[in-house]
Amino acid sequence: MLVFAASDKGGTGRSVTSCNVAFHLAQRHDVAYLDFDFGSPTAGAIFDITRAERGIEQEGMHSYFTDGLADPRRLDVWTSTSRPDLRGANIRAGRLTFFPGEIGGAEFGMTDERVDRCAELLTQLDHEYEVVLVDLSAGRSTALHMALAATALSKMRSVTCRWLVFHRWTRQHIVAAHGLVYGKHGILEVGKISGHDQKDLQEDIRFVRVAVPLLKEHNPAQSAPQATWLLAYDDELRKLAVDRRLGQSRVLGTTPVEPILQYREQLITESDVAAKIANATTIKGFRSLADRLVDDEVWEGA
Amino acid sequence: MVIIGEVRTSLLHTSLPLPGAAAADLLALRPGTQVRATSRPINRTLSPDTVTGVDCSLPSEPRTRSRGIGTVVTRAIVVGGMVAQASSRAELEWTDYRERKPWKYYSRRPGVIEVSGPVTTDQVLAGFQMPSRQPETLDLGSISQRMINHVQDRPQLDNLTALRTRPTSMRWTAVGVEDAVPAVRLHIEDATMRTVRVTVPPHLLEEAVGFCEDLALHDWLYTTLGHVIAQAERDMARDADPMKGLRAGLSLLVRLWMPGAHVSPELRPLWQGLEAVPGFSEPWQRQVDWIRDQVFMRSLAAVEELHH
Amino acid sequence: MSTIETPVYSEATSRPAPRKVALSHLSVEVGHLYMEDLTNGEDRIRTQFRRVAPWLQALRSAQQAEVTDGKARISTCFLIDDYFRPDTDPSVIMPQLLRIAADCGIEIDYLAREAGCHEADRVQLAEITRGMLLHEPPVGATGSRPAAQKSGWLCNGERTPDSSGGQAMRGSTLWQQPEEFGKRNHSIFLDVEMWKDIPAKGGEPAHRKWSCPFLAAVWQLIRLGALRNNGEPVAQPRPWPTDSWPRTWRELPAVMQLSDRPSPFSAYRVASILPKTYLKIEHAVNVILDHLTLDEAVVTQTAERAVEEGVELPAQLTDRLTNIFIEAVPTVRRW
Ligand SMILES: Nc1ncnc2c1ncn2[C@@H]1O[C@H](COP(=O)(O)OP(=O)(O)OP(=O)(O)O)[C@@H](O)[C@H]1O
Numbered sequence: 001m002l003v004f005a006a007s008d009k010g011g012t013g014r015s016v017t018s019c020n021v022a023f024h025l026a027q028r029h030d031v032a033y034l035d036f037d038f039g040s041p042t043a044g045a046i047f048d049i050t051r052a053e054r055g056i057e058q059e060g061m062h063s064y065f066t067d068g069l070a071d072p073r074r075l076d077v078w079t080s081t082s083r084p085d086l087r088g089a090n091i092r093a094g095r096l097t098f099f100p101g102e103i104g105g106a107e108f109g110m111t112d113e114r115v116d117r118c119a120e121l122l123t124q125l126d127h128e129y130e131v132v133l134v135d136l137s138a139g140r141s142t143a144l145h146m147a148l149a150a151t152a153l154s155k156m157r158s159v160t161c162r163w164l165v166f167h168r169w170t171r172q173h174i175v176a177a178h179g180l181v182y183g184k185h186g187i188l189e190v191g192k193i194s195g196h197d198q199k200d201l202q203e204d205i206r207f208v209r210v211a212v213p214l215l216k217e218h219n220p221a222q223s224a225p226q227a228t229w230l231l232a233y234d235d236e237l238r239k240l241a242v243d244r245r246l247g248q249s250r251v252l253g254t255t256p257v258e259p260i261l262q263y264r265e266q267l268i269t270e271s272d273v274a275a276k277i278a279n280a281t282t283i284k285g286f287r288s289l290a291d292r293l294v295d296d297e298v299w300e301g302a
Numbered sequence: 303m304v305i306i307g308e309v310r311t312s313l314l315h316t317s318l319p320l321p322g323a324a325a326a327d328l329l330a331l332r333p334g335t336q337v338r339a340t341s342r343p344i345n346r347t348l349s350p351d352t353v354t355g356v357d358c359s360l361p362s363e364p365r366t367r368s369r370g371i372g373t374v375v376t377r378a379i380v381v382g383g384m385v386a387q388a389s390s391r392a393e394l395e396w397t398d399y400r401e402r403k404p405w406k407y408y409s410r411r412p413g414v415i416e417v418s419g420p421v422t423t424d425q426v427l428a429g430f431q432m433p434s435r436q437p438e439t440l441d442l443g444s445i446s447q448r449m450i451n452h453v454q455d456r457p458q459l460d461n462l463t464a465l466r467t468r469p470t471s472m473r474w475t476a477v478g479v480e481d482a483v484p485a486v487r488l489h490i491e492d493a494t495m496r497t498v499r500v501t502v503p504p505h506l507l508e509e510a511v512g513f514c515e516d517l518a519l520h521d522w523l524y525t526t527l528g529h530v531i532a533q534a535e536r537d538m539a540r541d542a543d544p545m546k547g548l549r550a551g552l553s554l555l556v557r558l559w560m561p562g563a564h565v566s567p568e569l570r571p572l573w574q575g576l577e578a579v580p581g582f583s584e585p586w587q588r589q590v591d592w593i594r595d596q597v598f599m600r601s602l603a604a605v606e607e608l609h610h
Numbered sequence: 611m612s613t614i615e616t617p618v619y620s621e622a623t624s625r626p627a628p629r630k631v632a633l634s635h636l637s638v639e640v641g642h643l644y645m646e647d648l649t650n651g652e653d654r655i656r657t658q659f660r661r662v663a664p665w666l667q668a669l670r671s672a673q674q675a676e677v678t679d680g681k682a683r684i685s686t687c688f689l690i691d692d693y694f695r696p697d698t699d700p701s702v703i704m705p706q707l708l709r710i711a712a713d714c715g716i717e718i719d720y721l722a723r724e725a726g727c728h729e730a731d732r733v734q735l736a737e738i739t740r741g742m743l744l745h746e747p748p749v750g751a752t753g754s755r756p757a758a759q760k761s762g763w764l765c766n767g768e769r770t771p772d773s774s775g776g777q778a779m780r781g782s783t784l785w786q787q788p789e790e791f792g793k794r795n796h797s798i799f800l801d802v803e804m805w806k807d808i809p810a811k812g813g814e815p816a817h818r819k820w821s822c823p824f825l826a827a828v829w830q831l832i833r834l835g836a837l838r839n840n841g842e843p844v845a846q847p848r849p850w851p852t853d854s855w856p857r858t859w860r861e862l863p864a865v866m867q868l869s870d871r872p873s874p875f876s877a878y879r880v881a882s883i884l885p886k887t888y889l890k891i892e893h894a895v896n897v898i899l900d901h902l903t904l905d906e907a908v909v910t911q912t913a914e915r916a917v918e919e920g921v922e923l924p925a926q927l928t929d930r931l932t933n934i935f936i937e938a939v940p941t942v943r944r945w
């Protein structure tokens with residue numbers, strides 16, 4: 001299964017959430033994580049792979065597309081991470097393989113040849129990994145366009161593809177996420193031009209709400225009018241989301257605000273929760289996203 | 303006389319094994335040149351060779367200056383209509399002449415790389431056996447990988463798979479030594495990388511290519527069945543159904559096990575050595591038995607449940 | 611190689627030895643004319659054949675001097691440009707062409723069609739030749755990356771690096787000159803278009819249009835007896851009566867034998883006597899031929915026969931080619 005992670009805005013939490021989802025899926029499957037954020041390849045930092053924090057020197061995803069490299073570099077997360085609690089945490093875990101971009105790598109143009117290469121890589125990995133997660137760049141990027149074009153090729157028809165659109169729980173983010181999917185030059189429009197069936201493609205898209213504040217929690221610092229306003233506005237956002245076709249039935253899941261992540265981009269593990277540094281609800285959010293991502297029932301008709 | 307090579311082995315992107323004629327069609331990569339096939343005891347189809355030009359240094363240990371100019375030949379192989387291999391190789395020939403000759407000289411010698419510089423045969427052999435390839439040196443793996451990708455991308459395949467598997471790489475060297483008794487050394491580097499060293503009398507050097515391809519195939523089968531079992535145990539540990547993977551493993555892989563079947567009779571003794579240490583067919587059979595037992599017991603349990 | 615052959619078991623699908631073709635000592639191509647020249651009166655044709663005749667004589671004596679025992683086997687041939695201009699009429703062109711050649715003392719043993727270098731007897735000769743291409747690697751080519759190729763093009767060196775389509779903000783690089791591989795001090799860089807892929811348009815399906823130099827390279831391969839289709843000889847000459855020509859070229863075989871009992875069409879060595887205008891095409895042909903991987907079994911067979919016959923044969927194909935360029939007849943202005 002191929003999973004594409006997109007967002008209209010940068011800094012949404014696309015990478016951090018995707019990495020955590022990949023981490024949970026890898027507890028039971030072989031999972032590949034591809035850094036297609038060509039303008040700023042930084043997913044290595046989230047896995048705490050020191051030597052690939054901002055990508056690797058050479059033979060990364062960029063060279064695969066621009067130089068015709070046959071074998072892009074793979075890093076096994078379990079053995080390359082510098083976090084001791086990830087190594088050997090689960091003796092039965094599947095593989096988690098990270099395909100890094102290159103340090104100083106930049107966006108490049110889309111060509112027919114690159115679309116073909118993209119399809120070739122994705123097919124190859126789909127035959128190797130249960131789940132292949134692709135972190136696309138923010139906005140209407142080459143990566144997104146290339147992924148849409150590659151998955152529309154007839155030879156990729158038989159491959160299951162799922163698209164995740166990440167957004168924060170604010171007015172602007174909801175409007176922007178709507179635009180990325182339904183708007184001009186959005187996923188559906190470009191997908192259709194690329195050869196996708198628009199209805200099928202739409203059914204393969206789900207939204208992920210990132211860092212949503214938990215209002216029901218008792219917050220002693222909050223004044224009563226503040227609490228009332230927040231509740232009311234939250235309700236308004238809900239209506240807006242439904243209105244913009246980002247409603248509950250199209251949502252794959254939600255992650256709560258996690259203080260650790262406000263300071264540091266990283267994986268949240270059981271040991272973080274056990275040490276009471278991270279919230280249990282955060283890990284629950286990621287795990288639920290992972291479960292629902294591979295649950296076919298969730299994806300039957302939105 | 304030295305031949306170096308690298309074989310990449312992977313499951314063909316097809317839901318059902320390709321019949322012999324379809325495999326031949328798949329590997330008809332060069333118009334006007336026939337595909338070769340043997341059908342007994344199991345179908346094995348060979349594409350015509352493709353040729354790639356190179357001019358670069360060779361891997362060496364300790365690192366020593368060298369320049370290799372010439373060509374690498376690559377062929378694709380399909381075994382049992384189910385497994386795809388790409389096999390690249392080149393014979394190394396030492397020369398005193400340092401300059402590059404006109405290209406037509408090399409294009410007429412497919413599969414020969416002329417080596418100049420202070421590097422020795424042993425240094426190149428050691429360099430080629432290193433776990434990771436030295437950057438900016440001869441890269442047979444990528445040449446093979448491109449061939450695999452090309453074959454997997456052909457329209458003859460339905461692009462479906464019943465089993466997710468990892469490809470493996472086998473880097474090998476074969477040395478021709480007068481009066482040598484054929485000998486082989488297999489080294490498992492990590493999950494996907496293997497190195498092999500073969501010594502044979504010079505007249506059997508060409509046959510060593512086929513032996514290494516056969517060894518790569520069986521090593522891949524063995525490794526892959528191991529993953530099928532690991533995934534099943536992972537599923538069982540969290541109460542998920544392991545049957546799909548187990549069944550696919552049984553039906554797709556087991557019948558392909560035939561070490562030495564496609565190897566020149568003179569080199570079959572090499573297999574006997576490997577069967578003794580580390581052992582191939584016996585542990586393979588035990589894994590197969592384990593899977594069959596699981597499938598049997600689970601089917602039985604399912605039937606019993608139906609009756610209650 | 612790894613097909614199993616033991617006393618008790620052998621496979622029928624293993625590759626048989628390629629079939630041999632008869633070989634002359636020398637094949638001479640006696641001139642070449644554009645379709646425009648063939649359809650524009652007699653003068654231009656006559657002028658060219660008159661200029662070709664003495665060189666043909668010279669080649670004959672030169673070859674005879676090489677053959678110590680007996681008579682040298684020499685055949686002549688002429689190639690018609692029907693691939694790019696199929697719209698002309700053989701029954702008009704051929705009688706006139708053969709008459710003028712005979713007037714000038716030139717007997718054309720074999721007539722070939724350029725379209726036959728694309729496809730002969732349903733065998734795709736140009737495609738087979740394309741499959742034999744072997745691009746020359748630049749210094750430092752490890753095999754990690756595919757040879758930088760422009761589809762349909764072949765060059766004798768390294769092109770100017772392509773600066774478009776790369777990664778953003780990489781800074782503009784200064785222009786670099788192309789460079790000929792194995793140059794002597796200075797480069798003579800040649801980039802040859804071998805074919806063009808024409809997309810489907812207005813009812814016509816997508817197809818590949820081969821270039822003149824590429825078809826000319828196939829032509830030389832056929833003349834040298836170096837092409838096979840699954841081991842079988844290709845474009846073998848068929849006798850054709852010189853007094854009966856159809857209205858279209860397509861109805862003719864790829865290679866026709868016109869004279870009575872000539873020496874074989876293919877030869878150890880080939881020579882072409884051509885107007886100087888073909889210099890660049892022949893240069894391109896040489897570049898193409900130098901970048902082919904030949905069927906080694908065929909090459910070996912030819913070499914062995916040469917040894918048996920006492921013919922000294924250069925190892926490289928292009929060393930068996932001789933070109934004689936004669937003064938060109940001024941062409942009809944086409945602009
Ligand atoms: N649930 C969360 N709670 C709090 N902060 C979060 C949460 N999820 C992500 N973040 C933080 O948000 C910031 C942006 O996240 P991330 O880098 O994943 O975004 P992105 O969408 O991938 O951005 P870019 O477009 O720049 O790649 C990071 O500092 C991350 O730690």
Ligand SMILES: [Mg+2]
Nearest residue numbers: 014015016037
């Ligand atoms: Mg990111």
